[in-house]
Amino acid sequence: MTSGEVLLKVDDLSVEFDTPHGRVRAVDGVSWQVRAGETLAILGESGSGKSVSTQALTGILEMPPGRIVSGTAKYRGEDLIAMSVKERRKIVGDRITMVFQDSLSALNPVQSVGKQIAECFRVHRGLSRSESMKRAAEMLDQVRIPAAAKRVHDYPHEFSGGMRQRVMLAMALALDPDVLIADEPTTALDVTVQAQILELIEDLQAERDMGVVLITHDLGVVSDVADNVVVMYAGHVVERAATAEALEHPVHPYTEGLLGSMPSADLKGQELPTIPGTPPSLRSIPSGCAFRTRCPHAIEDCAVLVPPLLTVAPGRDAACIRRTSIPAKEAV
Amino acid sequence: MTGFVLRRVLAAVPIGLIVTLGVFALVFAMPGDPLRELAGDKPIPAAVLAAKRAQFHLDDPFIVQYLLSMKDILTGNFGTTFAGADIAAQLQLRIPVTLKLATMGLVIQWIAGLLFGLYAGFKRNGVVDRVLLLATLFILAVPLLVVYFAAQYVFGVELKWLPVSGIAHGYPLSYLLPAVCIGLTGFAGLARLTRTSIVETANADFVKTARAKGLGEQRILWGHVLPNALLPMVTYMGVEVGGIFAGALLAESIFNLPGLGQFMFQAIKLKEGGVVVLLSTLAFVMFIAINLLVDIVYGAIDPRVRNV
Ligand SMILES: Nc1ncnc2c1ncn2[C@@H]1O[C@H](COP(=O)(O)OP(=O)(O)O)[C@@H](O)[C@H]1O
Numbered sequence: 222m223t224s225g226e227v228l229l230k231v232d233d234l235s236v237e238f239d240t241p242h243g244r245v246r247a248v249d250g251v252s253w254q255v256r257a258g259e260t261l262a263i264l265g266e267s268g269s270g271k272s273v274s275t276q277a278l279t280g281i282l283e284m285p286p287g288r289i290v291s292g293t294a295k296y297r298g299e300d301l302i303a304m305s306v307k308e309r310r311k312i313v314g315d316r317i318t319m320v321f322q323d324s325l326s327a328l329n330p331v332q333s334v335g336k337q338i339a340e341c342f343r344v345h346r347g348l349s350r351s352e353s354m355k356r357a358a359e360m361l362d363q364v365r366i367p368a369a370a371k372r373v374h375d376y377p378h379e380f381s382g383g384m385r386q387r388v389m390l391a392m393a394l395a396l397d398p399d400v401l402i403a404d405e406p407t408t409a410l411d412v413t414v415q416a417q418i419l420e421l422i423e424d425l426q427a428e429r430d431m432g433v434v435l436i437t438h439d440l441g442v443v444s445d446v447a448d449n450v451v452v453m454y455a456g457h458v459v460e461r462a463a464t465a466e467a468l469e470h471p472v473h474p475y476t477e478g479l480l481g482s483m484p485s486a487d488l489k490g491q492e493l494p495t496i497p498g499t500p501p502s503l504r505s506i507p508s509g510c511a512f513r514t515r516c517p518h519a520i521e522d523c524a525v526l527v528p529p530l531l532t533v534a535p536g537r538d539a540a541c542i543r544r545t546s547i548p549a550k551e552a553v
Numbered sequence: 554m555t556g557f558v559l560r561r562v563l564a565a566v567p568i569g570l571i572v573t574l575g576v577f578a579l580v581f582a583m584p585g586d587p588l589r590e591l592a593g594d595k596p597i598p599a600a601v602l603a604a605k606r607a608q609f610h611l612d613d614p615f616i617v618q619y620l621l622s623m624k625d626i627l628t629g630n631f632g633t634t635f636a637g638a639d640i641a642a643q644l645q646l647r648i649p650v651t652l653k654l655a656t657m658g659l660v661i662q663w664i665a666g667l668l669f670g671l672y673a674g675f676k677r678n679g680v681v682d683r684v685l686l687l688a689t690l691f692i693l694a695v696p697l698l699v700v701y702f703a704a705q706y707v708f709g710v711e712l713k714w715l716p717v718s719g720i721a722h723g724y725p726l727s728y729l730l731p732a733v734c735i736g737l738t739g740f741a742g743l744a745r746l747t748r749t750s751i752v753e754t755a756n757a758d759f760v761k762t763a764r765a766k767g768l769g770e771q772r773i774l775w776g777h778v779l780p781n782a783l784l785p786m787v788t789y790m791g792v793e794v795g796g797i798f799a800g801a802l803l804a805e806s807i808f809n810l811p812g813l814g815q816f817m818f819q820a821i822k823l824k825e826g827g828v829v830v831l832l833s834t835l836a837f838v839m840f841i842a843i844n845l846l847v848d849i850v851y852g853a854i855d856p857r858v859r860n861v
């Protein structure tokens with residue numbers, strides 16, 4: 222699954238905000254990549270920088286107050302961050318598209334869903350009004366919305382939450398993108414609808430050989446659909462691995478904590494509650510390892526340096542000074 | 554839609570009756586005898602007086618007088634004023650004056666309000682934005698009457714750019730100064746609201762979606778931000794039409810334009826209950842019509858409130 226072409230490669234991405242209380246770093250040295258056909262999950266508690274990092278690299282973050290202080294995000298070798306706004310608009314919205322968590326507020330309430338989908342065809346493909354609307358209806362059909370030809374004229378508030386998320390997907394997939402960035406696409410939905418939407422994303426991905434970046438704070442979602450997972454804590458990537466391995470043998474104490482005593486069969490729908498304490502505020506990130514205030518394995522040395530993300534085994538990276546290699550008993 | 558309009562109109566009837574009855578009661582309760590005021594110092598023969606009293610039902614009980622006035626209005630028999638002028642003819646002369654003044658004021662207010670508001674909203678914290686804030690505070694702080702008199706003095710008396718008062722120079726010259734006063738006293742509110750509405754809408758999630766779609770800033774502004782920002786603006790503009798007419802009525806007296814406002818002042822002074830009720834009914838019908846129009850426009854731009 223992870224042998225496809227590397228479509229999007231993020232390196233050392235750091236984002237800061239200017240706030241009335243000073244400068245805070247919401248994303249610090251984040252790196253990951255996604256290949257064609259791969260689903261990469263970005264997992265982390267709320268506030269860990271998942272949304273800010275993806276919105277920064279696609280250029281849709283409000284800047285200011287945000288600011289990218291370092292990093293590259295290469296789409297097929299071209300750096301999105303370095304290119305001009307005009308060039309980026311040809312890629313973001315066409316080759317790389319996004320869906321968001323709250324489909325009710327993320328869709329324009331006074332425009333029919335058909336028109337909103339059709340806009341993609343009109344702007345990026347220059348199709349006529351009627352041709353675009355026809356394509357929009359086809360897209361609604363592809364995301365399995367019943368009576369698509371009729372519903373294309375309906376407004377967002379006339380759809381249920383699940384159906385609305387399908388509309389978002391139809392809009393994001395209209396131009397057959399290479400990469401879909403889905404920011405907590407199922408968080409606002411109830412469990413059965415969640416499963417349907419995830420399944421739909423998987424199906425559509427398989428049809429298109431698309432890379433999917435799935436942002437979530439739900440371990441169940443990760444274990445269900447992700448090939449690889451990037452775990453974020455306080456703006457840092459703390460662990461990177463194939464999903465199965467990460468769930469089986471977590472290396473970083475934070476990932477370990479997330480899994481806690483949870484038997485893997487019980488993962489579905491679980492939030493991330495098992496670690497005592499709360500994530501640090503961006504204004505008071507602990508020195509050294511940001512996790513040390515909650516880490517059961519913390520030692521004095523943890524306060525000295527930010528642990529670098531090191532390769533602990535082939536295809537496995539973790540950022541912990543006490544876990545620089547996989548212990549023999551686990552590395553079976 | 555037809556059903557919606559009908560329902561609204563029917564619901565307005567009892568309110569209209571109560572409002573006009575209240576206005577009539579106020580006129581009735583005013584001190585002084587109607588025909589005495591008219592006569593001034595000249596003595597009127599007793600017979601003429603009695604005939605007039607009978608003609609205007611002045612000796613009937615209050616409620617009978619009201620109902621008779623209403624009957625006249627509804628049947629289109631407007632009759633004459635105490636002084637003998639034909640009311641229907643008066644309306645024909647005066648309605649266009651008020652309408653011209655009010656629309657001119659409205660157009661000035663809307664154009665200035667929308668232009669400045671949109672610009673300030675698009676270019677937040679720019680020069681226009683800051684100047685607008687100051688202008689708003691200034692206009693809010695200065696009473697309407699002061700603006701009218703000051704404008705009359707500066708542009709009419711001192712600079713002589715425009716007629717001081719009266720209608721001798723015709724349309725549009727005679728209307729320009731009062732209309733500008735009316736427009737300017739209202740434009741700042743509309744501009745501020747437009748600006749706020751745009752700034753708030755620009756932070757909405759769907760604007761982020763629009764950016765993620767790779768749309769250009771202009772397209773996002775005109776296609777997504779503005780249609781949503783319009784919603785509170787339409788409500789405000791509708792309410793403000795009432796304010797514009799109030800301003801026009803006042804301006805007519807100050808700039809001596811023979812419109813409905815002037816007519817109303819005379820009628821109140823003479824305690825002519827019938828005329829006051831007639832004019833109040835007119836104002837009320839217009840108020841209802843404008844509200845209806847606002848609701849229809851609102852429904853047209855916001856699908857969430859359609860089929861009301
Ligand atoms: N405009 C902003 N100004 C200041 N801080 C911000 C701003 N936007 C986001 N942040 C901070 O950045 C951090 C990461 O946020 P986010 O990426 O949304 O988290 P999540 O992982 O839940 O998606 C949070 O601590 C948040 O408070």
Ligand code: SF4
Pocket residue numbers: 473474475510511512513514516517518519520523528540541542543544
């Ligand atoms: S570096 Fe130290 S504090 Fe951080 S996770 Fe490892 S052991 Fe815990």
Ligand SMILES: [Mg+2]
Pocket residue numbers: 271272273404405
């Ligand atoms: Mg988020």
